[in-house]
Amino acid sequence: SPQIVWLRRDLRLADQPAFHAAAQAGPVIPVFVLDEGAPGDHAPGGAARWWLHHSLADLGSTLARHRSRLILRRGDAVQHLATIAGATGAQTIHAVRHYEPWWQDAESRLGAETDLVLHDGNYLAPPGFVTTGAGDPYKIYTPFAKAMLAEMPPRACLPEPERIALPDEWPDSDDLADWNLLPNAPDWAGGLRSFWQVGERAAQARLERWGDAVAGYHDRRNLPSEDGSSRLSPHLHWGEISPVQVWHALKSRRGEGWATFAKELLWRDYAQNVICQFPGYGCESHREGLDEIWRNPNRGHLIAEDLRAWQQGRTGYPIVDAGMRQLWQTGWMHNRVRMICASFLVKHLLIDWRFGERWYWDCLVDADYANNAVNWQWIAGTGVDSNMFPRIMAPLSQSGKFDAAGYIREYVPELADFDDERIHDPPDEVRGAYPPKIIGHREARERALEAYRAAKA
Numbered sequence: 001s002p003q004i005v006w007l008r009r010d011l012r013l014a015d016q017p018a019f020h021a022a023a024q025a026g027p028v029i030p031v032f033v034l035d036e037g038a039p040g041d042h043a044p045g046g047a048a049r050w051w052l053h054h055s056l057a058d059l060g061s062t063l064a065r066h067r068s069r070l071i072l073r074r075g076d077a078v079q080h081l082a083t084i085a086g087a088t089g090a091q092t093i094h095a096v097r098h099y100e101p102w103w104q105d106a107e108s109r110l111g112a113e114t115d116l117v118l119h120d121g122n123y124l125a126p127p128g129f130v131t132t133g134a135g136d137p138y139k140i141y142t143p144f145a146k147a148m149l150a151e152m153p154p155r156a157c158l159p160e161p162e163r164i165a166l167p168d169e170w171p172d173s174d175d176l177a178d179w180n181l182l183p184n185a186p187d188w189a190g191g192l193r194s195f196w197q198v199g200e201r202a203a204q205a206r207l208e209r210w211g212d213a214v215a216g217y218h219d220r221r222n223l224p225s226e227d228g229s230s231r232l233s234p235h236l237h238w239g240e241i242s243p244v245q246v247w248h249a250l251k252s253r254r255g256e257g258w259a260t261f262a263k264e265l266l267w268r269d270y271a272q273n274v275i276c277q278f279p280g281y282g283c284e285s286h287r288e289g290l291d292e293i294w295r296n297p298n299r300g301h302l303i304a305e306d307l308r309a310w311q312q313g314r315t316g317y318p319i320v321d322a323g324m325r326q327l328w329q330t331g332w333m334h335n336r337v338r339m340i341c342a343s344f345l346v347k348h349l350l351i352d353w354r355f356g357e358r359w360y361w362d363c364l365v366d367a368d369y370a371n372n373a374v375n376w377q378w379i380a381g382t383g384v385d386s387n388m389f390p391r392i393m394a395p396l397s398q399s400g401k402f403d404a405a406g407y408i409r410e411y412v413p414e415l416a417d418f419d420d421e422r423i424h425d426p427p428d429e430v431r432g433a434y435p436p437k438i439i440g441h442r443e444a445r446e447r448a449l450e451a452y453r454a455a456k457a
């Protein structure tokens with residue numbers, strides 16, 4: 001009898017354990033359900049919808065080459081899958097396990113109604129694979145990464161199915177174009193189109209190019225003016241490639257570049273491990289007491305204005321504005337700059353990390369419930385690991401230290417004519433159309449530390 005594959009953020013055919021198992025068991029019905037209700041506030045944002053459209057189109061055409069199809073439905077995923085299973089006589093539904101709280105809930109509801117077989121596939125190892133001496137899951141990154149490294153390499157990759165058997169009858173499918181995942185007017189996605197190639201083959205091509213560059217990762221990854229990181233994040237988020245494939249493709253490279261890169265991949269597993277322990281992590285501070293820092297009832301109006309200036313890249317801090325504009329234009333931001341911009345919002349502007357998390361969520365093509373929340377809470381000091389709040393990043397010196405001049409020239413054209421010395425902090429009298437600083441660094445730093453002391457008291 002037919003086997004359903006329920007696809008979510010695992011939009012690939014190679015090393016896809018659910019697809020692999022289904023293809024071995026019988027005719028396959030691949031199904032993707034656009035369920036915008038289950039995730040609540042974490043339904044895909046604008047940039048993620050753009051990516052999803054192209055990724056589904058790509059997977060659909062790959063399946064068509066196998067004479068198969070991708071069945072698209074919109075609404076409650078559990079209901080649609082149960083209905084399709086009933087109508088087609090499909091015995092089993094195969095899916096790669098997902099750990100976002102709404103998917104955990106959907107998996108348990110669907111498992112109660114149907115024969116749902118869950119496979120591990122999107123991480124180097126399933127959360128809980130390594131535990132502390134006391135048998136608990138890790139909360140802190142460093143010991144987690146050490147324990148994981150001792151267990152690497154990960155499982156072997158699964159090949160792409162050579163033959164996909166077809167069901168006698170296909171269930172109805174929506175038309176992708178009717179989902180309106182792409183922007184109408186205004187069309188803000190021009191930058192995304194020129195920056196990204198979407199889909200499984202594009203992910204493989206990027207990995208191949210990255211293989212030659214990974215050796216330089218340790219030295220170049222913190223320099224926003226250089227193309228020094230893999231830019232695999234949206235492909236990994238959407239599961240167009242698995243971290244297991246990435247690991248096996250690069251593991252023979254050795255050297256400092258690969259060693260540092262492997263640890264970054266482990267951050268991704270770590271973040272998943274955290275949300276499994278604390279499912280509300282995307283919305284709730286782990287150290288709730290620190291929330292007092294951002295609760296100032298007299299600042300409502302200012303907060304809205306400051307938030308908008310940050311979102312639009314008009315803070316008067318070139319490195320911050322370059323980052324926020326890169327995010328808007330390309331759906332991606334350099335990791336070092338993601339940190340600087342996040343720190344600026346929660347510390348210089350004293351705005352709750354959740355506003356920043358939301359904006360990144362809406363603008364990033366790699367927006368990921370676990371990675372986004374874990375990094376935001378880490379910067380805000382509210383997370384499970386050490387409290388970073390009092391360590392206030394100085395955006396102007398970070399900009400010089402990490403040689404961001406070229407990056408600023410690219411994304412803040414008003415400053416394109418400034419030399420390397422002055423571009424990080426142009427003197428007020430020559431800023432021209434570029435805005436003045438929204439708040440002085442020293443004043444912001446003192447205000448943040450004062451709010452921190454008050455929250456702790």
Ligand code: FAD
Nearest residue numbers: 229230231232233264265267268335342367368371372375
């Ligand atoms: P590389 O440096 O090439 O790293 C390889 C892969 O490792 C990445 O693709 C990613 O999957 C993983 N990785 C690297 N750094 C981290 C990290 N700190 N945490 C978790 N995984 C990591 N990453 C997301 O994928 N989605 C998000 O929503 C997200 N939000 C973030 C929010 C903030 C405030 C910060 C500071 C970081 C955030 N990151 C997020 C982590 C990181 O910035 C991106 O993963 C990275 O910049 C992606 O570029 P890359 O693929 O070139 O990374």
